[in-house]
Structure formats: structure tokens, C-alpha cells
Amino acid sequence: MKLLLKGGRLVDPASGRDETVDIQILDGRIERIAGSIAPTKGFEEIDLRGKIIAPGFIDMHVHLREPGFEHKETIESGCASAAAGGFTAVCCMPNTNPAIDDESVARYVREKGKAVCGGIVDIFPIGAATKGRQGTELAPMAELAQAGAVGFSDDGAPIASAEIMRRALEYSSMYGVPVIQHAEEPTMTQGGCMNEGVTSTRLGMPGIPPIAEELMVARDIILLGYVPRARYHVAHISTKGALNHVRDAKSKGMNISCEVTPHHFTLVEDVVRSFDTNTKMNPPLRTRQDVEAMIQGLREGSIDAIATDHAPHTIDEKEVEYTQAPFGIVGLETAIGLSMTELLHKKVLTMTALIEKLSTNPRRILSLPTIKFAEGEMANITILDPDAEWIVDTSKLHSKSKNSPFNGYRLRGKAIGIINNGAALIA
């Protein structure tokens, strides 16, 4: 690979750089980086004027479905989806079959990731916090961490037992690996399939009360105060109440972070009135006040990261009665477009802040090495066209599944390429 990226605007929050540069890449390594590099023979020149060069984006919350649910997604199709969406890395959640509660599964997932799509997308597994994600016995966290797990979670289900949560925080703290909580008090959400409130009341649909998320976050923060060396991350935060607890905990200097999905800062629960099962996810779409709180949280920094909770399901699985449909939507290929449309162009986030939420911060939360733009470093880059206007067409998604509520959405901004591990994919 011999590339010369010409005239792109490098925005690198880690080093604070924001400048127009040329970057010459040889075999995946940054050979030269300078204000202007003369064309060199044999190097393919790529005109990036008006485009953004960012450290490679990572989606820290993805369901790749393999092993066990390959009809929904495989590691290969998930990586293709991530690459098309502009991500050079994904963290895959452990709710596979078998669950990633054993080092062999963690290794399998990592190795498979290297073998597909030219290895352009790094896969960092999230290990299960408990065996079989059953919530009763700790998973072998040390072995999992050694096998490459960068976080522990029973995602899809909460770590409900206070005792187990305490022990998970204690044990994981030895390795500096965060516990990622799917925050939901399960005794309050049985049978629920949308946010509880006026819309569920109108539709006569069983509700998932916002307080169920808030309660679990509040409990965990109290536990974290008891185990202060631990690191705690709230997955897919969706309620104003839970975010208030996170903000308070951060102001006290606690080791806490959180992520929000594009759908939770974009869509309001009213869309469920269509009974379109692509509006069914867990946590559910919330109220306008919650969406506004998410946007405010992103603006002020109490929300650290944007992650998709990419959750593929087949059309047949989704085309059933609303109450029967599985939770979740795909998100890898719409995340950047939605983030730029809703946050960058609406002046919620600067370009630097947006890149922090999609690269710098999640890498810091997961203790992954900082991506460096310096000669001799491996190139790990996401290239953005902030002004590209496009329309989401779910039939064209690279993911095996097409379950997105954003079909037909007009977006402004997208990723046009990625470079990682010596491979490049540039549109």
C-alpha cells in the first residue's frame, strides 16, 4: 500500500492538532506527515481537500452475533458494515452462543476479525461479566482480559444482583478493565416493549419505565463509591434521570463513563405509534425531554462516547407483532451520518468534540493505545466528508440485517474511507 493523502484537515483531539496536512503512507505506516508533500512516484494520490482526517473511529457497543446467530450477522458481515460505516474498530458484546465467557471464545472472535475484510477492522471483545451471562457466578475475568477482552458486561441483560455487581467491580478493578452495565432494574421491566409514559398509555403497550434505568445507575454509583478503584461504564444511556446521576458522580471524581446511541439522541418515542418493529429496542426510545437531555449531555461532556448498540435481526424475526419482536436495530452504517447531521451541523458538537466521542474517549475508557499521527506510526484513520448529502437506503447496507428505522432519512456527512492494519478502504 502506497498512499499520499493530500490536503485533508487533520483533526486529532489527543494531540490537539487541527491543521491541513499531507500524509504519506507506506505499507500501513505513516512515512511522512507534513504541510505539503510533493507527489512521489508509485504513491496513489488521494485528494482530501474539504475532507477530515480523524483517528480511526471505534464503536464500543456492537453485536456481531457470531458465534451462534450467524443468520443475523457474521464477524465478516459485521466488519464489512463497520468498515462501510467508517469504523476501524468495534467492541463486540458477549451475548453470543456460546457467550464470550471463556477465553477460547474471546480468542476465536479476535482471530476471526483478523481474517476477514483484510483485517481492516479491529475487534475487541467485551467479555461476559458472569458465566453464561446468567448473573450468578463471575466469568473468568483475568483469563478473558488476557485473551483480549477490553470490558466486561452481561449486555442484553443487566448485572442485577447487587452482590455480583460488587464482586464484578472488585475483581475487574485488578485489571483496570471497566464493567459495562446494561442498566435496567429487571423486576420493573417484565414484558415491557416501549418506554412507559403517555405513548405506551395511548397504545396500551406494556411499558419499560424510565425509572428502571435510573434506579440501576443510581445503585451502581453507590456500589462504585464502595469500590472506588473499579471502573464503571453505563451502556446506551437513555434517560434524563440516569444521566443526572452520572453527571453528579463525575463531579465527585468517580471512575464513571457513559455512552449514548444515535437513535437515543435522534428519535422520540412517538415513532412507536407506527407499530414499526424497527422502533423497538432496549432501552426503548424515550421522550423529547430525554432526547434533549442526551444532546445536552453530549454538549457538556457528561456523555463520553457515541456507540451504536448495533443489533442485527433478520426481516422475518422483526416482521411480527410488536410485542413479539426482538429488541434492537442495526447502527454501524448510519451512526456517523446521524451524528454529523444531528450534532455537528446543529452545532451541538465541534468537529473535535465529535471525534472525541467516536474515537478518543471510547479508546481511553477501554484503555486502548492512543492513535498517533507521527512518522513511523501505523495509520489508523477515518476519513470524513462532513458535507456529503445522502439518503439512507437499508437495502444497500453491508450488514446482513436491514433492521433500521432510518430508511429514507436524509443525512449530511459520512465517512468516505478508513485505513487500518495496512489495509485501506476509500470510496
Add this chain to the structure above:
Amino acid sequence: MKLTSRHLLGLEGMSREEIALILDTAVSFREILDRPIKKVPPLQGKTVVNLFFESSTRTRISFELAERRLSADVVSFSTAASSVSKGETLKDTARNIEAMKIDMVVIRHAAAGSSHFLSRVVDANVINAGDGGHEHPTQGLLDMYTLREKFGKLEGLRVCIVGDITHSRVARSNIYGLSTMGAHVSVCGPATLIPRDLEQLGVKVYHRLEDIIPEVDALNVLRIQLERQKSGLFPSLREYHRFFGVTKEKVSKAPGPITIMHPGPINRDVELSADLADSEHSVILQQVTNGVAIRMAVLYLLGTSN
């Protein structure tokens, strides 16, 4: 005038004129029901399928009678088991039946939104005969018909729905329909069985029957399901009866007579005392008769508009 939709999925969002059209159309069908020969020809040659995924006796019989009295060909399919547990999806069931060339589908299903779902996957007219806790529009219409028959109008009428509002499709269709027609709707039930933010639907909420009984013209008493007690939503049927059961004694505190309605089947002496159910102020059997007329009107308006 015609209905704007090809389907009857719910009363929410329906206009006053549309509801009035159905009620007015039902008047002439109601009259047919008193004739010695109760059959008329408008749906001759049309095939209607009744898909009942949830057990129901009166609604299914009421629809079947309405269909037959309009001279439609009728097929009924009943199963207590959900489509999913049978292994076939609702979509497949519906498409298979439609492949046999049918014109209208009446569906009763335990999942909210199932009739909306069906209307998207089949070409036939879809009539919602109850979708989970969402809507039961023909019940709402027959309740309004019965009230209008009794009081001459719906505008300004004060109606209280008593019982488990959270899980009740009857309550929702009544709230939407009656509010659109200008009635004042309130509800009364245990706080655990009143859904969140219900007041935002323009409904007043009460928790003591004695507070609302002096204020209403009619009580629509809902059936209480024992399974709600098992899931912790109220302590016991005895306590429910004492505090939320509608009895002659409680109703006698009202300044005037109160009309008693119930969508059936009644748990006698639980949500409604037997003497009141059988009293002169009860219109429960009129509701049943009017139900056939309302369903004839709906089938007629949808089935002849294509």
C-alpha cells in the same frame, strides 16, 4: 359520506363525522334485527374471515352474525395459542388465508398493534376486534351507540370507566371515541391499574367510587382479571370488590339513576353486583344486541366502499 380508511383499526384519530356515520348507519341495521327475517344482501359474494387468536365467545359470535346477516360468506378461525407458539408467524397465517381470495379480515389478537401489522401485510379490509390492551373499536362504538340510544346524545354526557384501565382496550376505545363525540370521560380504579400519564388523554382520574358516582350519567364497568392480582397489581378480589366493585348500595348515593354498562363477561359480585347487573338501569344486554348492529354497519361501510 364515506370512511376515510379502508380499515377499522381504532377510534383514536377518527373524526366526529366518521363516528357519527357509523352510529347512524347502525340505526337502520338495528331495526333489521327486530324483523322476522334478519338477512339483507349488501355483502353477497364477499368473503369474510374471522381470525381469533385469543379466546372470545361474544365478540366472535357477534361478528359472525353480523357478517351472515349481511349475506357474506364467513370462515372463522379460532385458536387460543398465539401464532408464534404454533410456529407460524401472523404474517404467514394472514397471507395464506388471503391467498384463498378473501375480502375482509376480522382479527382479535393478544398483541397491541397486531391489526395495524395485518393491514400492512394483506390487501383485504381489516377490522380490529381487539388488539391486546390497545383498542377494541367496535366495542367502543357499540357502547357509544347504547349511550346515544339511552340519552339521545353523547355531547356533554358524563361517563366513568371503572376498573383495570391499564390493560383495557375497551377503556381506550371508549376514551378516544367518547372524547371525540364531546362526552366527559373519567376513570376510576386502583392506582396500580391506571396507566401512566392518562390525564394527558383528557381523562379525569379517580380512585374512590364515592367521589365520582354523584358526578356521572353512566358507569362502564370493566372485567377484572384474576391474573392481575397474581402479578401483584392489587391485593385480593375481596378488597377489590369492597372498594372498586360497583354495587346497588354505592350507586344509591347518586342524586339520580346511573346507567350501568359492562363489556362482558361479568364476574358477578366482583366488579359488579348481580342485582345491579340485572337491574332496570343496566343496559348490558342492549349493548350485546347493539353490538351486532354496529358490526353490520362497520362491515357494510368498509365492504361496500371498494
